[in-house]
Amino acid sequence: MGNQLFQEARRFVEMAKNANPADRDAAVGKAKNALSSAFANSTVAEQSQLQEMQNELEQLQ
Numbered sequence: 001m002g003n004q005l006f007q008e009a010r011r012f013v014e015m016a017k018n019a020n021p022a023d024r025d026a027a028v029g030k031a032k033n034a035l036s037s038a039f040a041n042s043t044v045a046e047q048s049q050l051q052e053m054q055n056e057l058e059q060l061q
Contacts, residue, residue, distance in 0.1 A: 005038035006046050013053045016060060028057050 012031040019027035035057075039050050 003038065003042055003046060005034070005041055006050070009034040009038040009050060009053065013057060016057060024060060028060055031057055 009031070012027070012034040016024065016027035016031040032054075035050050035054055039047060042050060
């Protein structure tokens with residue numbers, strides 16, 4: 001089945017990357033919360049991918 005929190009974080013990051021400029025701040029905030037939740041319950045490999053997603057979010061701001 002996979003790590004549900006990891007999948008959710010990935011989905012929110014994609015939504016933030018595709019958000020309209022007016023909605024981007026809110027979308028980035030939701031994505032950061034999802035990343036935070038996923039990080040504690042992830043494998044080392046997943047944590048590495050989550051870190052990459054975090055870097056992508058920081059570039060959006």
